[in-house]
Amino acid sequence: MGTNNNKMDAMQQDIFREIANIGAGHASSALSMMLECPVEQDIPEVQLVPLGDMMDLLGGAERVVVGVAMQVSGDMSGYLLAIMDAPEAQHVIEVMRGQPLEKPPEGAMFSEMDESALKEAVNIMGGSYLTAICQMTGLEMFLTSPYASMDMLGAILSIALVQAGQSGDYVLYIKSGLFDAAKQFAGDLLLIPSEESSRTMLQSLGCM
């Protein structure tokens, strides 16, 4: 795959899916401990699509979501994002803090402490995800501290599309859906590696 190649072969897709499986497996264990209930994961979705098509595949550019983004650096660059609907973010915060949501200041999505709890939860989840991938690939990667916002999906994801657009016209995303059995929580973890990094990942596993 590459800038001028907008296709992934079946083997590359399988490798990314396996990476997602392992990453999300660890992330769901971490989330499970935080939420104190079993958390499962969907079959990961791996897509290489034109920049403008990504929003529609993830529920539409106007879908209102809570997004928490972390930048990946080190041997790989890219973004790791957690995307969830507002009630689900609220659930995570309430379980994390063991108390009902605080009233947010005007114009903000959550109170400072609530937002901080959400970011911490995503940080732990993202850290587990990435650590698992590091162990699997032998690559060394780091995460920046998370940034959170509630906005339209298009606005949240533009941060990752800007990165993808700088090197090509396509974006690769690796999506893992996490949910708990009681259906109180469901959210997506999205790994969006830069084009170069998607090759690094494949190479580290002996493919390409």
Added chain:
Amino acid sequence: MATLMVNIAQIKIARPPDMLCALGLGSCVGVVLYDEDLKIAGMLHVLLPTPDGTGIGGQDTMTKFADPGILKLQEAVLQAGARKSRLKAKMAGGAAVLTASASGSVGIGQRNGEECLRMLAKMQIPIMGKDLGGTCGRSLYFDPGNNILRVKKLIGGESQL
């Protein structure tokens, strides 16, 4: 009446009663060029200010850049019959949604907005309305029938340019 969706890096042309629409813009900018006499309008959905010069591919879709995307937008509206001397512009977007976020995209919204303004100034197209910056995503709706650009935000509601 049709609503034409303008996705990232796309240019669409509309005449009344059709509308132009770009949804969920974060750091992206929506630029509209219109000829009010002939009621022809075109919208471009800008992702990045300029090619970064590293030359790593991605040059197929030059319309993802403000420069040369806005030139392509002008070509498209002129081709649809608009007159160059009558072209006017409206634009919105360029927010910093995940504020102070990751280094690579610090200020990308702001840079997008500035590059669009610079291009339009260079092309001598008057800017009749703009809503740039901030920290909130936007959806844009342009009606070539009355040349109003509606800007919808999650927080702060709706405004008209």
